[in-house]
Amino acid sequence: MATSAASDRKTTTVGWTRPRLSRSAPDLARYAVLLAFLVVFLLPFLWIWSSALKSSREIARQPFGLPTEFRWQNLQRAWTVGHFDQYIWNSVIYCAAIVAGVVVLSCLAGYALALLPVPGRDALLVVFLLGLMVPFQSVMVPLYYLLRDIHLLETYWAFIVPGIALRLPFGIFLMRGFFRGLPAELADAARVDGANEWRVFRQVMLPLATPGLSTLVVFQFMFTWNQFLMPLVFVQRDELRPVSLGTMFFFGRYTADRGMIAAGVTIAMLPVVLLYLALQRRFIEGITAGALKT
Amino acid sequence: MAEMSLPAPWKEAGHARRHWARYRAGYLFLLPSFVLYAVFMIYPFIQSIYLSFTDWNGATAVKNFVGLDNYRRLFNDGLLWTALRHNIIWVVIGTIAPMVIGLLLAVLLGNRPRGFTLFRTVYFMPQVLSPVVIALVWGWIYNPVFGILNKGLDAVGLESLSRGWLGDPTFALYAVLAAAIWAETGFVFVIFLAGLQNVSRDLLEAAMIDGANAWQRFWNVTVPQLANVINVVTALLLIGGFSVFDIIFVMTQGGPANATEVIATYTYKEAFTQNRVGYAATLSLVITAISLIASIVFIRLRERGES
Incomplete structure (x- = not known):
């Protein structure tokens, strides 16, 4: 409490400009708290990353600190022996297909629900909203048997098709929100000029919705890359597993070789962490928009 | 005049044609989404309800209709109530802790002090990890042989507290919960940070002129203006908390004992290891009902807050 009070006083006296790092006691307290949490959030990452380059013995004896000898072969072994080459490739396929599917379909439907005359629009909105509120478990069991009956189980499609379908409510509401924020007169002007509805959408309105589009791409990519329960249920063959699922089975297979396990876990998290560090503002804005706009 | 004397089918065709001309674009834009959604969401959802009235085991051709048997069974199922109690503990602690820590960090960084970007980047970083990775990393942290939690406790002279955290029925749930809180806080923090941007400075200054101290300003001026954000965050954490699966399944599979x-x-095991499909469908509807009720309550609250 002392620190939050302190920061409040500070902000009002300094007047919301970037303050200098003064040596006042409240400031020290504030940075002590901020740094303590920095360590809490960062330490598990550093520990796993450094363990990825150590031997099992060194992990047990010297958990902190850099490896005495960098064992790059851990990463290499996880990549080949641990099948991470396959898992990462699978995840790339799933992400490409699902992100593309969700984005294209959500843009079309979100646009229609925002700006086109649609009979029974309110009823449709309620139906899609329901999909936003129910968890995956509400369809998990019958979906498994449906996919089995149409022979999609144990193929890439078993994750791709429901992976797209179940994310449509989120995508549609997000894109509808963005399209509703655009000036409808632009579309009308294009119609007066003789453009058909497809051209109005594709050439006039869609380019204006790019911020919404990139939000959806980032959001959906992260969601699909990390998704676990759906592939766990629908994809059981090892050569079809995405990296989230593969990591768990890899972990169960090689309990003794801890260096390699840490290397596998590092490989699993690295693509999304690097992407986050490169695009971190977009990630944070996307998450905020996704939470507050749907 | 000529149109009026046309036979009825012609008139209807004309009506349909006009209807089609007006709504064609809307229909075509919505069609692919709707078909996919209907087949892979609405249809299985209805099937879930249907299966909950059967004792199907997933293998037989015939699904025996058993009426409300599965629903009656819910009330006498001790394991369900144990699981529900764990969900409630999870939701209460797993909502309050990230909110308190997230709000604290957001307020401390609200005026973007030096190092703001570094702090924000790191605080949010766990949020991009998959629950599987979080579970495996934290499983290691809790490992009795080489985990850094016990090593840390030993180092500061608290050896007596060291234990196999995930193997101890008293601590396991809270140990998993701590990992989830670690992962979730960054999300809450970022949302609050965005919410704080919209808190009126004029009101804060007016309150200060009126002699309100820092805590009063925070509690009476800042927090009420964050009401909408708090509402959204609570709803998301609550709904997520009642359907939580990944991190628990990977860390402990529901155990020990x-x-x-x-x-x-529990639902997953009933459906895919015990093959009690009918009962699993009933359990899945329990999760669904709780999520729906929570969502609707929060939508109502939000609407009331906005009007």
Whole structure:
């Protein structure tokens, strides 16, 4: 409490400009708290990353600190022996297909629900909203048997098709929100000029919705890359597993070789962490928009 | 005049044609989404309800209709109530802790002090990890042989507290929960940070002129203006908390001795290891009902807040 009070006083006296790092006691307290949490959030990452380059013995004896000898072969072994080459490739396929599917379909439907005359629009909105509120478990069991009956189980499609379908409510509401924020007169002007509805959408309105589009791409990519329960249920063959699922089975297979396990876990998290560090503002804005706009 | 004397089918065709001309674009834009959604969401959802009235085991051709048997069974199912209790503990602690820590960090960084970007980047970083990775990393942290938690406790002279955290039924649920809180806080923090941007400075200054101290300004001026954001965050954490599966399944599979069993892990086992499909469908509807009720309550609250 002392620190939050302190920061409040500070902000009002300094007047919301970037303050200098003064040596006042409240400031020290504030940075002590901020740094303590920095360590809490960062330490598990550093520990796993450094363990990825150590031997099992060194992990047990010297958990902190850099490896005495960098064992790059851990990463290499996880990549080949641990099948991470396959898992990462699978995840790339799933992400490409699902992100593309969700984005294209959500843009079309979100646009229609925002700006086109649609009979029974309110009823449709309620139906899609329901999909936003129910968890995956509400369809998990019958979906498994449906996919089995149409022979999609144990193929890439078993994750791709429901992976797209179940994310449509989120995508549609997000894109509808963005399209509703655009000036409808632009579309009308294009119609007066003789453009058909497809051209109005594709050439006039869609380019204006790019911020919404990139939000959806980032959001959906992260969601699909990390998704676990759906592939766990629908994809059981090892050569079809995405990296989230593969990591768990890899972990169960090689309990003794801890260096390699840490290397596998590092490989699993690295693509999304690097992407986050490169695009971190977009990630944070996307998450905020996704939470507050749907 | 000529149109009026046309036979009825012609008139209807004309009506349909006009209807089609007006709504064609809307229909075509919505069609692919709707078909996919209907086949892979609406249809299975209805099937879930249907299966909950059967004792199907997933293999037989015939699904025996058993009426409300599965629903009656819910009330006498001790494991379900244990799981529900764990869900409630999970939701209460797993909502309050990230909110308190997230709000604290957001307020401390609200005026973007030096190092703001570094702090924000790191605080949010766990949020991009998959629950599987979080579970495996934290499983290691809790490892009795080489985990850094016990090593840390030993180092500061608290050896007596060292234990196999995930193997101990008293602590396992809270140990998993701590990992989830670690992962979730960054999300809450970022949302609050965005919310704080919209808190009126004029009101804060007016309150200060009126002699309100820092805590009063925070509690009476800042927090009420964050009401909408708090509402959204609570709803998301609550709904996520009642259907939580991944992190628990990977860390403990619901064990030891059901000490971390939640409805979602229980449902998964009933459906795919016990093959009690009918009952699993009923359990999945329990999760669904709770999520729906929570969502609707929060939508109502939000609407009331906005009007």
